[in-house]
Amino acid sequence: MNAVMLIARRELAGYFRTWLGYIIIAAVLVLEGLLFNAFALGSGMDRKSSEVISQFFFFSSGVTMTASVFISMRLLAAERESGTVNLLYSSPVRDFEIVLGKYLAALGFLAILLAASVYMPTMVLVAGKISWGHVLAGYFGLLLLGAASLAVGTFGSAVTRSQILAVILSAVMVVGLLVMWWVGRVTDRPLSNVFENLALWSLHFPPFQAGIIHLRDVIYYVAISYVALFASVRVLEARRWR
Amino acid sequence: MIEVEGLTKYYGEHAAIRDLSFTIKKGEVIGFLGLNGAGKSTTLRVLGAVLLPTAGRVSIDGVDLGAEPHEVRKRIGFLPDVPPLYNEMTVGAYLAFVAQLRGVPADQVDLRVREAEGKTALGEMHDEVIGTLSHGYRQRVGVAQALVHRPQLLILDEPTSGLDPVQIVEMRKLIRSLKGEHTVLLSSHILSEISQTCDRLLVIDEGKLVAQGTEAELSKGSGVAVDVEIAGNAESARAAVAAVEGVRSVEVVGGTQLRVQAAGELRPAIVRALVNAGVDVLRVDRAASQLESVFMQLTHTRSA
Numbered sequence: 001m002n003a004v005m006l007i008a009r010r011e012l013a014g015y016f017r018t019w020l021g022y023i024i025i026a027a028v029l030v031l032e033g034l035l036f037n038a039f040a041l042g043s044g045m046d047r048k049s050s051e052v053i054s055q056f057f058f059f060s061s062g063v064t065m066t067a068s069v070f071i072s073m074r075l076l077a078a079e080r081e082s083g084t085v086n087l088l089y090s091s092p093v094r095d096f097e098i099v100l101g102k103y104l105a106a107l108g109f110l111a112i113l114l115a116a117s118v119y120m121p122t123m124v125l126v127a128g129k130i131s132w133g134h135v136l137a138g139y140f141g142l143l144l145l146g147a148a149s150l151a152v153g154t155f156g157s158a159v160t161r162s163q164i165l166a167v168i169l170s171a172v173m174v175v176g177l178l179v180m181w182w183v184g185r186v187t188d189r190p191l192s193n194v195f196e197n198l199a200l201w202s203l204h205f206p207p208f209q210a211g212i213i214h215l216r217d218v219i220y221y222v223a224i225s226y227v228a229l230f231a232s233v234r235v236l237e238a239r240r241w242r
Numbered sequence: 243m244i245e246v247e248g249l250t251k252y253y254g255e256h257a258a259i260r261d262l263s264f265t266i267k268k269g270e271v272i273g274f275l276g277l278n279g280a281g282k283s284t285t286l287r288v289l290g291a292v293l294l295p296t297a298g299r300v301s302i303d304g305v306d307l308g309a310e311p312h313e314v315r316k317r318i319g320f321l322p323d324v325p326p327l328y329n330e331m332t333v334g335a336y337l338a339f340v341a342q343l344r345g346v347p348a349d350q351v352d353l354r355v356r357e358a359e360g361k362t363a364l365g366e367m368h369d370e371v372i373g374t375l376s377h378g379y380r381q382r383v384g385v386a387q388a389l390v391h392r393p394q395l396l397i398l399d400e401p402t403s404g405l406d407p408v409q410i411v412e413m414r415k416l417i418r419s420l421k422g423e424h425t426v427l428l429s430s431h432i433l434s435e436i437s438q439t440c441d442r443l444l445v446i447d448e449g450k451l452v453a454q455g456t457e458a459e460l461s462k463g464s465g466v467a468v469d470v471e472i473a474g475n476a477e478s479a480r481a482a483v484a485a486v487e488g489v490r491s492v493e494v495v496g497g498t499q500l501r502v503q504a505a506g507e508l509r510p511a512i513v514r515a516l517v518n519a520g521v522d523v524l525r526v527d528r529a530a531s532q533l534e535s536v537f538m539q540l541t542h543t544r545s546a
Contacts, residue, residue: 006342010328017330087326087387089292091343092315240294242253 003093007101011075012108020074025113028067035059036120049128050211053121057138057209060117061201064110064146065174071109072153073166075102076232080161095236099229103154110146114139134211141208144221148200149174151228158232174200177224200224243268243395243425244289249298251284258284259449262298268394271421273440274429275537281449282429283323286399289427290320303394316345319393319424323400325384329373333364333383336372337390344391358390362416378409385416389424396420398428402435414439433537445540452540460540468509470500471525472516482519486511498524 015021040055041047076099079085088098121135149170156170157163177200184196196203197220204217249262259281266272276282287293289300291311300307307314328336337355346354359365362382367375372383381401388396401417402410417439420426430436436443437457445453445460453460472479476494483502484492489512490503502512509526516523 003343006339010331010339014328014330082326082329083322083324084326084328086287086290086292086320086322086324087340088343090290090315090318090320090322091340092312092345093343094312240292242293 003091003097004101004104007088007093007098008104008108011102011105015071015105015109021109024067024070024109025116028063028113029116032060032063032117032120035063040120049124049130050134052124052128053130053134053138054209054211056121057142060138060142061145061205061209064114064142065149065178065200067113068106068110068146068149069153069156069167069170069174071113072103072106072150072157072170073163074157075106075154076157076236077161077163077166078157081163089240096233098236099154099158099232103151103229103232106150106154107147110150111143114142114146131211137208137211137213140213141205141217144208144218145200145205148221148224148228151225151232152177155228155232155235158235178202243270243303244427245299245301246289247299249285249288249300250296251281251288251293252296257449259288259446262446262449262451264444264451264454266425266427268425269422270442271417271426271440272428273436273443274427274446275431275433275436275443276429276446277431280431280446282431282446283399284449285446286320286397286427286429287322290318290322290397291315292320292322317393318395318397319344319388319391321384321388321396321398321401323403325380326387327372327380327383330371332369332371333359333375333386334368336383337386340387341390344393346391354390354392358386361389361419362386363412377404378406378412381405381409381413382416385413389420392423394425396424396426396428398426400429400431402430402432410435445537447540466504466506466508466528468502468504468512469525469527470502470512470516470523472498472500473522473524475521476500478519479516479521482515482521483512486515 036056036059039059040052076085079088121130121138124130152173153166153170156173157166160166160169177198180195180199181202184192184194184199187195204220207214207217244266246265247263249259250257251259262285274282274285284293288295288307289302291307291314295308302314303317305313305317331339334355337358338351341351341354342348356365359368362385364379364382364386367379367383372380375383381404385398385401388398398417402413405413414435417426417428428436428439442456443454443460444451470483476497479500480492480494483489483500486508488505488508490505493501495501502508504512509528513523513526
């Protein structure tokens with residue numbers, strides 16, 4: 001487990017030693033700020049505080065998924081591109097420790113990113129009241145949604161050595177998971193049920209947005225993360241056999 | 243120290259190495275010689291526990307690679323053909339990371355990093371960012387990361403590739419200085435380089451081991467090439483040398499130089515014959531590329 005933390009720490013520091021981390025944080029904050037201004041606050045002043053916060057989490061979820069794809073793009077692809085993966089492969093570190101370390105670094109970065117946006121829902125205090133429970137649940141949802149997207153992104157990063165290809169692949173997979181709700185609509189029961197429940201957003205995120213935490217939604221995101229990371233470990237192991 | 247038996251590695255349908263067997267004793271410096279694509283890197287990657295073999299058995303320090311790759315990894319330091327460097331880190335931070343990754347206790351990390359930097363003459367580069375270093379320094383950092391945890395076995399894949407002549411000499415010295423403390427296995431496609439650094443050579447071609455031994459053992463049987471520079475009649479000199487017992491062929495090169503192929507060390511006899519024939523001898527050399535020709539023979543007769 002020591003190796004996991006070691007890899008995670010190096011990787012997390014890496015986000016801030018290069019421009020990548022700052023660019024992602026800046027882009028996300030600008031985008032969320034604009035969206036917050038335009039939609040959540042709106043033109044009229046007659047909105048409920050909870051509505052504003054709900055709106056904030058609505059568009060933040062989109063931004064978070066997009067950001068996750070970019071945060072995870074370099075995790076394993078860059079290691080292969082630069083050849084540093086051979087350092088990890090020849091060290092007494094197990095393949096799951098490599099993947100887990102990398103993933104935790106991305107998750108840590110996402111947490112920092114989310115924390116940096118807390119000022120937005122807090123601004124509601126100026127003209128209204130805040131239910132901190134609602135905010136906390138919303139952020140918890142964002143973290144889970146981001147965690148699942150990051151795991152999918154980690155898998156995308158594991159299968160290719162090009163970061164650009166990794167982004168494209170991960171984006172396709174995330175969008176694929178998103179549109180499961182649509183697949184669910186055009187298929188018949190019981191298949192439609194399966195697809196609807198598989199969808200990344202439509203059933204599972206709105207409760208968080210409204211400030212409600214359901215165990216089934218938590219389990220869903222954790223399961224998606226687990227499966228994607230498990231697949232990534234398998235990809236790494238397979239590469240030793242080639 | 244290393245026992246390899248019937249090692250085979252397939253990439254899809256193509257066998258990169260086939261039925262490789264050899265043993266290496268503790269403390270030896272072994273050179274792995276072969277043309278590009280002969281299977282050197284693949285072999286080293288298997289021994290470095292990066293790749294898993296398709297078939298065969300490898301044991302390093304009595305530990306079986308197939309059964310306990312994790313234990314093997316603790317005992318080796320591996321420098322791949324491209325040094326595995328994180329460009330955004332400083333040399334010191336990078337080496338500390340590698341040391342911890344390879345299980346050096348926290349209170350010794352700093353010591354080991356300084357030690358590795360000392361061995362590779364990187365002391366002044368401790369706080370430099372790796373991405374800004376020149377190729378020679380990068381290669382040295384690559385060696386430093388391989389030995390920072392004091393492994394018993396060092397595996398260096400083409401440690402001198404891309405270095406300038408001065409750096410090559412330094413790298414050679416460095417590798418020689420590691421002898422004793424570590425068993426060293428290095429690869430190269432440049433013969434002259436490796437023959438000076440290594441105790442023993444393994445010649446690999448098309449994934450198979452075609453020869454092994456010391457430089458002298460390898461060149462035995464293929465004869466000795468001698469260059470003789472003379473003043474005077476080249477034709478009479480040629481005739482005089484050709485009459486020496488053991489000389490296989492004499493060739494006049496550029497009017498004043500003879501290229502002699504001999505069965506063994508015949509330089510004194512050749513000089514005597516020339517002097518007796520009234521030919522002045524200006525220079526007598528063993529042809530430098532002699533081992534090179536052995537290498538060519540070993541690798542080309544196969545593909546021919």
